[in-house]
Amino acid sequence: MKKTNALYEGKAKILWETDEPGRMVQEFKDDATAFNGVKHEVISGKGVLNNQISSHFFALLEEAGVRTHFVEKISDSEMVVERLSMLALEVVVRNIAAGSLVKRLGVEQGTTFDPPIVEFYLKDDDLNDPILSEEHVRALGLATDEQVAYLKQAALTVNRVLTEFLSERNTRLVDFKLEFGTTADGEMVLGDEISPDTCRFHDAASGKIMDKDRFRQDLGGFIDAYKEVLERVSS
C-alpha cells in the first residue's frame, strides 16, 4: 500500500489517501494541543504511543463486536483504517465528573454517574465545539433518530468494554470522546482514535492522572504517563 496525498490534517493526526480503494493511513503526530489549539507543544514520542494504545483499544473493541475503522497498525506512528464519511459530532461518555462538565454545571469533581452520561458536541473549532441536545443533533441534520440511538448504544458498549478491561489493570476510565462515520454502504463505524489524548485515565489506587490533563494542567510527566498507559493496556 502506498500513501498518496494528505486528505486531512488535524491537530494530532494526518489522514492519507492510499492507492487502495476504501483504505486510508492514519498517522499520529507528536503535536499536543489544548483549549482549542490555544496551547500547543510538540512532545516527542506522543504519536508513537497513541498509535500503539489506539491499536490495542480498537482490536479489543473489534473482539467485543464493535465495528471500528481499524484495519492494522503498519508502522510506529501509522495505522491503516477504513475510509469513512465522518459525522460532525463528538460523542462523550462520562463515568466520573471532570473537565468541562464540572466547569459548566458546578458538579463536584469525582462524582460518579451511574448510569454514565452520554453527550453530543458539534465538531466545529470556530464555534468551540458546543454541546448539543439530541434535538439539536436532529434539527441540524447531523444524525437521524436511528443513528442517534445507535451512537448512544455503541458509546455505552465501548464504555462497558473499556471500563472492564481497564479496571482489571488498576485504571479508572473517567470519561472519553468518540467519533463515528459511515462507510460507502451506509454502515455506522467507530473512527478517529482512542488514546490518552481523548480519554481521561486515573490510577485506581492513587487517583494519579495518566492522560492529556497532565498537559492541559501543566502537571509534567506527560510522556511517562502515556508510557504507563501503554504498559497497562498491553499487559
Ligand code: TMP
Ligand atoms: P471535556 O471534559 O473537556 O468536555 O472532555 C471530555 C472528554 O473528551 C475527555 O476525556 C477529553 C475528551 N476530549 C477530546 O478528546 N477532544 C476535545 O476536543 C475535548 C474538548 C475533549
Ligand code: ASP
Ligand atoms: N483537542 C482540543 C484542542 O486541541 C481540546 C482538548 O483536548 O482539550 O485544543
